[in-house]
Amino acid sequence: MQTGQFASAPEAVRLIVSREGFKGLYAGYGSFLLRDLPFDAIQFCIYEQLLLGYKLAARRKLSNAENAIIGAFAGGITGAITTPLDVIKTRLMVQGSSTHYKGICDCVKTIAREEGIHTLFKGMGPRVLWIGIGGSIFFGVLESTKEVLAQRHSKDQDSSSFKLG
Template sequence: MAPCILATESGKYPGVSLDSCKSKLCISVLEQKKPFASVTMSEDKPFEKKPFASVTMSEDKPFDFLRVLRDGIIAGGTAGIVVETVLYPIDTIKTRLQAAHGGSKIHWKGLYSGLAGNLAGVFPASAVFIGIYEPTKQKLLKLFPENLSAFAHLTAGAIGGAASSLIRVPTEVVKQRMQTRQFTSASGAVRLILAKEGFRGLYAGYSSFLLRDIPFDAIQFCIYEQLRIGYRVAAKRELIDPEIAVIGAFAGAITGAITTPLDVLKTRLMTQGSMKHYSGLLSCTHTIIKEEGLAALWKGIGPRVLWIGIGGSIFFGVLEKTKALLAHQNSSVDLKSDSLKQ
């Protein structure tokens, strides 16, 4: 920088032009202002591996919405099934703790009660969420400035969560009724809920579910994406599987702890059945605080943080692995297609 300044002021260093100095100065300033969670990575030194959900968008190929949608559905559904199967007992314990009024006894049997029926809903719900999240995220990353990439992740997470809630809520209602031993089979639960409470019974606690899950999905995926981008930039390489797992666990645990009160309200509204202890979200909040104290809103926080922390580790690990496998398959198909064209 010093020779550049002297050349412009006193005419020394005649071999250095003013225009080149200005150009170098601009480049230096721009390099110092790159944000931590940058969406784009260095173009001159690309990483050796490019994952399916790469932070950067390909410049030489058009955005293939249908392919991203398809791969997101497959990866999301696979990750959802694995997580739900492995962690279902912890989720059951958490639900029973939250549903218990006062000093009610907690049952420890039948921790896998309702798993089969729940998986039938988890797969499409997870598939819809990731199937919508991935293309939405990639489109928004092109629209938002680099230093506002977090808003793209937040928005995509909220949109994906809202869309998948149409499947997730009935699934959650049936699951939690079975976890609290109100029913012994998913089909029986659906039939009796429809008979006693109508179609609206399958969407009991829908408002509390949205209040919990839309912020949860948006925050969790934003934390995960930003940590992954930041770590990737700092390490100057692709993340390995254990690193992805740790980041996923951290994002899940933090988000799970923050949203525990909303989860308690959702559980109470979904498991009250036709008894109608609570008339709505505000009524539920007021009644719990009045009868059981403020601490009751944090019931089940231990199992919830453990469940979602481990779940985040498994979910994001399986998600990224599945997307990487699909990306490899897609690359092979593209290479064959290109060779046939030639």
């Protein structure tokens, strides 16, 4: 639907299954995992390292805004690093039943040969911006949620020890 090939989700499912079979619904799934698994691992590692470094430098508890800014940097950096994986995933998913690319490696080779290696970095700017914003929101909310849960846990512990004593 993102490519404008279908008018609705039900139509997309019906046409894809009729043309390519049920497996057509999973076109590019391997490249999706190739993009998302490293993305998540890299983003969390970068976030944690930036967070630890900033906390050491600041020598205090960080504000929600600071956590969100660190999350934005982690998201943006990760978005830039994984842009080639996103390009590959997108190309494999939108090719449909055509076999322009015969898999991940063939996709990389074909893009490099026909369009140049720089093509693997197309869309990096908007991707960095979008994922930076998402990282800011995600990690800001994550840290706020952790704080709320820790406070609740602390209150629960206090009331439990009061009842026992």
